[in-house]
Amino acid sequence: MVAMRQRTVDRVAVDQRALSFTRRSIKREAKQTGLKLALSMVDLTTLEGKDSPEKVRALCRKAICPAENYPEFPSVAAVCVYPSMVPVAVEALAGHPVRVASVATAFPSGQAPLAIRLAEVEQAVADGAAEIDMVISRGRFLAGDEKNLMSEIQEVKQACGPAHLKVILETGELETYDRVRCASDLAIEAGADFIKTSTGKVVPAATMGVTLVMLEAVRDYFLVTGKKIGVKPAGGIRTAKQALHYLVMVKETLGDSWLNPELFRFGASSLANDLLMQLVKQMKGKYMAGYDFSEA
Amino acid sequence: MGHPKQESTVPSLESDKPQGAQGEGEAASHRFDDLAAETLWDYAPAPETVSVPVADRQGLFIDGDFCPSDGKEFFPSINPANEEVLSEIAAATQADVDRAVQAARKALPGWAALPGHERAKYLFRLARRLQERAREFAVLETLDGGKPIKESRDVDIPEAAKHFFYHAGWADKLDYAFPGRQVRPVGVCAQIIPWNFPLLMAAWKLxxxxxxxxxxxxxxxxxxxxxxxxxxxxxxxxxxxPGVVNILTGGGETGAALAAHPKVDKLAFTGSTEVGKKLAQSAAGTGKSLTLELGGKSPNIIFEDASLDQAVEGVIQGIYFNQGHVCCAGSRLFVQEGILPEVLGKLEWRLKSLRVGDPMDKNTDVGAINNREQWQRIQDYLQQGRSEGAVLHQVGDSSLPDRGFWCQPSFFTGVQPSHVVAREEIFGPVLAVMSFRTPEEALQRANNTPYGLAAGIWTDKGSKIFEMAGRLQAGVVWCNTYNRFDASSPFGGFKESGFGREGGLQGLRAYVKLQ
Incomplete structure (x- = not known):
C-alpha cells in the first residue's frame, strides 16, 4: 500500500480551473477528431426498472454501429446494464469489441449486506460482464469509516476476478471536494481500475469540478506508482460540446495518453446522438434532424 | 531579425530534484514525460479573425481633436509577435505638452462645475461604448502589446469598462465618500501609464x-x-x-516634460521604480501632489497544508499571466520544505500544458514579450541567474516562432535570497523558487525586499492566513488566490512599490482636495 498524503481541495479554485477548460476553442480537425474520440469513450447506459431485453438489444446494436449510414464512425466503448440484463447484452454483443458493463452491489444505493452485494458481482461476472460498476457505501464513509470503504472495495475487486472494476463514488452525496478526493484516493488504493463520479440517480451527477478533483487524484497516484487508473464521469453530460470540454480537461490534466476508452469513459445515454449530430454536421455542413439517428 | 534560439543547455528537473517525496520510494522512475508521451489530439489553430485597421500615422489628441504633433519626430509601434510595424507614433514635444496642459486647464472650470450626475453620464457612456467596441479593442491591444487575445478579451477590456462603470457611480456621491468635507477636484492631472495593461491602466487613471x-x-x-x-x-x-482628456504619445522625454510642467497640479505614474524615483525628485518642492504605483517582487508562500494543485495553479497564473509583465506578479515562490519536490513536480507538469505562441490564437496562454528592450532585459536576467548558480528550468515545448520577442515560461531552483533573480524585478515569465521551514522564516524572507506590492498565502488553515496577512508588508495580500482585482478594491504598494491607492473609495482620495 502506498502512503498518500491527506489532500485538501479548494473548491473555489477547482471550479475556476474547471471553467477555464470550457474556454478552449476546438475547431475543424480538432473538433472532428475530438467528437470521434468522445464517441468511442461512451458507455451506452440503460438503468431503469422497466428495461426490457428488446431495449437492451437495441442498445447493443446502437453500441456496435452508432449510425448505420456512417459505418466509419467508431463503436462506443461499452454497454452498461443491470445484472439481470447481462446475458441479453452478452449475446447481442458476441463477436464485437464492445464490452458489457454491469452495475452491481445493490446499485444505486448500495444498501444491502456485503455478502449479497458480492454474490451479485460474482453472478454478473459469471454471466459474462467484462466490467463491474460498483457503488460505495456512502453512509459509512461519510460517518468516517474509511477502513470499511477500503475493505469493501478490496472484496468486490476480488469478486470481480478478471472483470474490470469501476468504483462509483456518487459525488453528489459526498458533497465536498475534500471527501471526493479522499474517496478517490481510497478507491484507487483498494484496487479500482476506474473511478466513476455518479450513478446518474442523484443530482448533481458529474460536474467538471468534481471530475477534475478525481483526475488530479489519478495523476498523483500515477506519479507515485506508475499505474494508470481510468476515470468515468457519468450523468448530466448530454452535449457534444460538454464532452469536448471534458476531453480538454483530461488532456491538460493527465496528458494525451489518457485520451482513449481504456482510461476515460463517459457514462451517458443521450450524448451519443448529439455527438453523431455534430459529426455529421462537420462532414456535411448542415444539421440532420433528431429522428435521423436511431433511439436506443 | 529573429532572436537567438533558446540554449539547449537547460538542465532538466531530473538533475537536481530530490528523489521523490517522502515515503515515495520509486517516484523518480515515473516522470511526467510518460504522461505527455505523444500528442494524440491537439487543438487546431483558432485565430481571432476580426481585422482592425490601423492608420499608418497617429496624431495627438488635444482639446477634443486629433492633431499633428508640433515636431516632426515619429517612432514605430511594433507588433511584438512578428516585429512588423503597425503604425508611426508622434513623439510629442514640449510645445505639444504646453498645448495639452493649457487645453486641460481651460476645460477645468467647466468640467469641475458640472453636477456629479452629469459627469457620471459621460463615464457611463464611455463604459458602454467601450463594451460595444470591446472586440476591436481586444484585437488592437493584442496586436500592439503581444498579450494573448484570451486575456485582452476576458480581462483587459472588460475590466477597463468596469472601472468606468464603477467610478461613474461615485461621481455624484463624493459628499458621501468624504462625509462632512467639501470635496473639490485637484485640478489638471498628468498621468503616465505603463505598457503592460495599456487600456486598463488608462481606465484606472482616467x-x-x-x-x-x-x-x-x-x-x-x-x-x-x-x-x-x-x-x-x-x-x-x-x-x-474638449480638453477634459488630452492624450500625448511619446517616450521618456515627453513624459519628463509633462511631469515637470508647472501648470500640472497632480502627477500619477505607474511604471518602474527607477522612473518613479526620478519623477518624485522632479515633483519635490513644486506643490504637485503625487501618486506612484511602481515595481514589485511579490512573494507567494505555499504551506504544506495547502491545496497543492490549486496553489500551483495560482502560482502559474501569478507569474505567467501576461508574460509576467505584471507589477504584482508573484515572482518569488516560497514552498514549505516538506512539499518542495511535489510542488516542483506539479509546477513542471503544469508548465507543459501552457501554450506559448501566437497571441491572436484563442488557445494561447502565454504570448509575446512586449518589446525588444524588455526581451533583452529578461534574457540578461536568465543569464545572470545561471551564472550566480541557480538552476534554470524551461520545460515546455521549446519551438517558438522565429520572428518576434519570445521567452519560454521559466523558473529557477537553487536560488539564494542574495541572487539577483530573487531580488530584482524581472518583469517577465521568470519565477524564483525557494523553500522555508517555519512560518516565521517564510514571513521574514517574504518581507526581505525593497518592494511591497502584493503577496499570496496558500494554506487550508484560516488562523495562519490571518497571522501571515497581518504581518506581510504588502499593499495586497491574496489568500488562496492570486491576481484578483476589482474596481472597488484599493490597489497600491508599500516601501519602494510606491504610495497612493487606486480603485475603491481609497483611490478617490488622490483625486480630491478636501476642505
Missing part, C-alpha cells in the same frame, strides 16, 4: 480623475499607444467636452 472633476493629460507608454488613441475616438463619440 476614471477616478474624471469622476472627481479633474481634467487630464494622459501619456501612454511608448510601445503601446494604439488603444489609448482609439479610446480618444470614443471620447469624441460620447462628446466629452
Amino acid at each position: 476614471a477616478p480623475a474624471l469622476a472627481c472633476g479633474n481634467t487630464v493629460v494622459l501619456k501612454p507608454a511608448e510601445t503601446t499607444s494604439l488603444t489609448a488613441l482609439r479610446l480618444a475616438e470614443i471620447l469624441q463619440e460620447i462628446e466629452l467636452p
